[in-house]
Amino acid sequence: MIQTLLIHAEAPPKPPQGAPCNGCGICCAAARCPVAWLFLPRGSGACAALEWDGSARRYRCGMVAQPAHYLRWLPRRWEGRAARWFAYRIAAGRGCDFGAVEVAGD
Ligand code: SF4
Ligand code: SF4
Numbered sequence: 525m526i527q528t529l530l531i532h533a534e535a536p537p538k539p540p541q542g543a544p545c546n547g548c549g550i551c552c553a554a555a556r557c558p559v560a561w562l563f564l565p566r567g568s569g570a571c572a573a574l575e576w577d578g579s580a581r582r583y584r585c586g587m588v589a590q591p592a593h594y595l596r597w598l599p600r601r602w603e604g605r606a607a608r609w610f611a612y613r614i615a616a617g618r619g620c621d622f623g624a625v626e627v628a629g630d
Contacts, residue, residue, distance in 0.1 A: 529553040530570065534581050542619050547582025549574055551622035559587055559613050563595060585614060 573586035
């Protein structure tokens with residue numbers, strides 16, 4: 525299947541599956557994870573919580589970085605706990621779990 529993804533020009537290239545995640549953002553631009561399906565409004569394109577971190581020059585998951593920004597009903601005092609739970613649910617820190625893609629630039 526051919527899919528057009530909009531990715532920041534300074535984003536790092538996608539590493540091989542199983543390598544450490546480098547925040548390339550390809551996976552979250554291509555498909556929504558279960559956390560996004562459960563908690564975020566549906567729309568076309570990249571996940572609404574996919575955030576570009578300009579200082580680190582990589583993407584990050586907003587549901588881990590600042591979940592209360594996306595879940596307005598979440599009390600601030602629970603934000604840390606929610607962030608840890610979302611990080612666990614998206615398998616953060618366990619390496620790239622997204623399969624091979626062919627990327628064509630312009
Ligand atoms: S899991 Fe893989 S595809 Fe997703 S942001 Fe990390 S390196 Fe990129
Ligand atoms: S919730 Fe986070 S990990 Fe899941 S698709 Fe969105 S940005 Fe990616």
